[in-house]
Amino acid sequence: MPAVQETIDQVRQIDVDQYKYGFETKIEMDKAPKGLNEDIIRLISSKKNEPEWMLEWRLQAYRRWLTMEEPSWARVRYPKIDFNDIHYYAAPKSMSGPKSLDEVDPELLKVYEKLGIPLREQEILAGVEKSKIAVDAVFDSVSVVTTFKEELKKAGVIFMSISEAMREHPDLVRKYLGTVVPQSDNFYATLNSAVFTDGSFVYVPKGVRCPMELSTYFRINEKNTGQFERTLIIADEGAYVSYLEGCTAPQRDENQLHAAVVELIALDDAEIKYSTVQNWYPGDKHGKGGVYNFVTKRGDCRGKNSKISWTQVETGSAITWKYPSCILRGDGSRGEFYSIAVSNGHQQVDSGTKMIHLGKNTSSRIISKGIAAGVSDNTYRGQVSAHRKAENARNFTQCDSLLIGDKCGAHTVPYIEAKNSTAQFEHEATTSKISEDQLFYCLQRGIPEEAAIALIVNGFVKEVIQELPMEFAVEAQKLIGISLEGSVG
Amino acid sequence: MLEIKNLHARIAEDGTEIIRGLDLTVKAGEVAAIMGPNGSGKSTLSYILSGREDYEVTEGDILYNGESILELDPSERAAKGIFLAFQYPVEIPGVATMQFLKVAMNEQRKYRGEDELTTPEFMRRVKEAAAELKIAPEMLRRPLNVGFSGGEKKRAEILQMALLEPKLCVLDETDSGLDIDALKVVADGVNALRSPDRAVVVITHYQRLLDYIVPDTVHVLYKGQIIKSGDKTLAHELEAKGYADIIEAAA
Numbered sequence: 082m083p084a085v086q087e088t089i090d091q092v093r094q095i096d097v098d099q100y101k102y103g104f105e106t107k108i109e110m111d112k113a114p115k116g117l118n119e120d121i122i123r124l125i126s127s128k129k130n131e132p133e134w135m136l137e138w139r140l141q142a143y144r145r146w147l148t149m150e151e152p153s154w155a156r157v158r159y160p161k162i163d164f165n166d167i168h169y170y171a172a173p174k175s176m177s178g179p180k181s182l183d184e185v186d187p188e189l190l191k192v193y194e195k196l197g198i199p200l201r202e203q204e205i206l207a208g209v210e211k212s213k214i215a216v217d218a219v220f221d222s223v224s225v226v227t228t229f230k231e232e233l234k235k236a237g238v239i240f241m242s243i244s245e246a247m248r249e250h251p252d253l254v255r256k257y258l259g260t261v262v263p264q265s266d267n268f269y270a271t272l273n274s275a276v277f278t279d280g281s282f283v284y285v286p287k288g289v290r291c292p293m294e295l296s297t298y299f300r301i302n303e304k305n306t307g308q309f310e311r312t313l314i315i316a317d318e319g320a321y322v323s324y325l326e327g328c329t330a331p332q333r334d335e336n337q338l339h340a341a342v343v344e345l346i347a348l349d350d351a352e353i354k355y356s357t358v359q360n361w362y363p364g365d366k367h368g369k370g371g372v373y374n375f376v377t378k379r380g381d382c383r384g385k386n387s388k389i390s391w392t393q394v395e396t397g398s399a400i401t402w403k404y405p406s407c408i409l410r411g412d413g414s415r416g417e418f419y420s421i422a423v424s425n426g427h428q429q430v431d432s433g434t435k436m437i438h439l440g441k442n443t444s445s446r447i448i449s450k451g452i453a454a455g456v457s458d459n460t461y462r463g464q465v466s467a468h469r470k471a472e473n474a475r476n477f478t479q480c481d482s483l484l485i486g487d488k489c490g491a492h493t494v495p496y497i498e499a500k501n502s503t504a505q506f507e508h509e510a511t512t513s514k515i516s517e518d519q520l521f522y523c524l525q526r527g528i529p530e531e532a533a534i535a536l537i538v539n540g541f542v543k544e545v546i547q548e549l550p551m552e553f554a555v556e557a558q559k560l561i562g563i564s565l566e567g568s569v570g
Numbered sequence: 571m572l573e574i575k576n577l578h579a580r581i582a583e584d585g586t587e588i589i590r591g592l593d594l595t596v597k598a599g600e601v602a603a604i605m606g607p608n609g610s611g612k613s614t615l616s617y618i619l620s621g622r623e624d625y626e627v628t629e630g631d632i633l634y635n636g637e638s639i640l641e642l643d644p645s646e647r648a649a650k651g652i653f654l655a656f657q658y659p660v661e662i663p664g665v666a667t668m669q670f671l672k673v674a675m676n677e678q679r680k681y682r683g684e685d686e687l688t689t690p691e692f693m694r695r696v697k698e699a700a701a702e703l704k705i706a707p708e709m710l711r712r713p714l715n716v717g718f719s720g721g722e723k724k725r726a727e728i729l730q731m732a733l734l735e736p737k738l739c740v741l742d743e744t745d746s747g748l749d750i751d752a753l754k755v756v757a758d759g760v761n762a763l764r765s766p767d768r769a770v771v772v773i774t775h776y777q778r779l780l781d782y783i784v785p786d787t788v789h790v791l792y793k794g795q796i797i798k799s800g801d802k803t804l805a806h807e808l809e810a811k812g813y814a815d816i817i818e819a820a821a
Contacts, residue, residue, distance in 0.1 A: 527678035
């Protein structure tokens with residue numbers, strides 16, 4: 082069938098070569114030697130002027146990590162990673178910690194300008210209302226600047242790099258760090274606990290609705306450098322915060338490792354909305370290079386009637402291994418997971434969520450949209466469980482996969498477990514292809530093939546796009562279009 | 571406007587010949603009806619005109635305004651003014667009808683080197699055309715054709731036709747699945763678009779639609795050829811006597 086064949090051919094050429102964030106910046110860097118041992122960890126800790134307990138915590142994690150094995154259950158294949166061939170610390174020489182905007186190296190500011198990240202404290206126009214977004218910019222191993230800090234401080238909101246928080250708010254960090262993702266959680270989380278270099282810290286006090294969107298922008302620039310960031314967000318009783326992270330990396334032939342840990346804690350009646358637009362370099366069209374994205378993200382609905390919502394748009398990375406999860410501990414708490422995972426070229430995605438119902442009357446909702454093109458593999462892996470005491474747990478799961486071409490794969494692997502007979506779990510799954518009929522219909526209306534695919538795909542993911550903060554919804558839509566672009570005539 | 575010359579075409583996948591030496595001329599301003607029994611090649615003809623790649627033209631030519639269109643892909647033909655109203659309009663989940671209309675109109679404008687429509691101008695045109703076809707604004711917010719009734723689907727097709735302002739309209743079995751009220755609305759919509767610089771090809775199995783869209787010429791298609799042409803009285807003749815006599819006479 083020629084019409085379909087042509088689409089397949091076009092999509093096959095999809096280019097990952099069109100990655101527009103692939104530029105590299107020459108900046109003098111202060112790097113730790115390659116390799117991982119206790120001395121390196123001591124070096125990282127001293128570079129960051131950390132308190133002694135933090136160093137101990139890292140070393141404990143490191144010793145634990147030495148006894149662990151890399152997980153192999155995910156549906157992804159990659160050559161063995163040599164953990165001693167990686168730099169665990171890399172920071173621009175000019176940086177000895179986050180500074181005010183005026184002090185930041187202009188070269189760095191240019192990088193973010195090129196990436197379209199607003200570091201100037203400007204008001205960006207979104208629809209009718211002007212809204213502000215505070216940004217924490219993390220470059221390789223360090224946070225280079227955090228904007229709108231003063232304004233947030235007035236509202237009582239703490240938003241800074243986690244290194245800074247460790248020095249300025251050690252009690253808060255110590256109280257919550259590792260309480261959602263323990264040091265021993267899994268291979269990559271344990272590695273992260275030992276070597277994490279920076280990330281964001283957010284604390285929203287009781288009853289405060291954070292006055293603006295918060296966001297962190299991660300950039301891996303250096304060669305052979307791993308990025309291990311750690312983010313910790315706490316919404317105290319009745320607080321609300323919406324947070325967005327974005328990420329890009331230069332185009333390189335070698336693979337880069339990114340192993341982050343994100344912990345969210347929502348106390349009574351608090352709500353955290355966490356959105357991700359992940360656009361790490363996916364590798365070239367032959368599958369060379371790209372970021373290995375091994376991430377542990379978990380939210381703890383610790384308080385009554387608390388709510389945590391994850392929204393993710395995953396278009397980048399050679400390999401994605403992440404399962405943003407919710408522990409529904411507080412009675413009446415609610416967890417949500419909205420995901421769009423686009424894989425193209427040789428990308429491999431194994432992603433999904435876990436909803437662990439512990440408290441009474443807890444509810445969760447999972448909407449996952451996987452789009453596979455090229456020779457990629459796209460797996461949804463999700464767990465929904467109700468524990469013995471989780472009376473009236475409710476879950477609704479919907480997993481839809483869309484295939485473009487016939488060389489890619491979509492898989493759905495749900496694990497459902499209810500130990501309480503009052504639990505009600507629903508699971509719906511569909512797999513479809515962009516049909517020749519749909520495509521021809523669009524063409525006949527004068528819509529060229531690429532625009533038609535973008536239109537159909539955007540229709541497919543609409544439910545999830547609606548969950549993103551408005552400013553990013555448009556961006557995400559464009560990104561999906563670019564990720565699926567064929568040969569532009 | 572449209573000249574089909576000794577057209578031979580087959581299904582690309584298995585080589586089955588469907589159109590076997592078809593000749594047809596339709597002038598600007600003309601409404602031509604193509605009638606024929608099931609399996610005569612009516613729908614295939616509509617697909618070949620609009621450029622669907624499942625079919626291969628092996629001989630002959632299709633001229634549109636004097637130029638061959640065989641090398642043009644479907645979206646180029648559409649942008650040049652060829653519109654096909656589908657017998658079975660396709661569902662596009664998640665894409666609001668309004669959004670689809672905007673993308674289609676602007677893509678065609680882009681191809682022709684015209685500026686995109688401004689939102690108020692687009693809204694004005696849609697509202698006007700929708701009102702003519704008794705289409706509620708609520709329907710325009712729903713995903714295109716998803717959960718539409720048979721009548722709604724066909725009205726949505728005519729709405730697109732009205733907004734895209736094609737020069738050659740091909741209506742493939744537009745009457746199928748319509749009750750008499752819906753049929754009248756659709757026929758009124760088509761009649762409103764009749765103009766001296768626009769040609770309409772109405773493909774239908776039954777005379778019924780032609781009571782409302784009165785054709786200038788009627789052509790009988792059988793086994794991939796036009797075996798008889800005439801004026802609107804030919805349609806009545808077919809209605810009264812069936813296809814058998816004409817087929818026999820042509821054999």
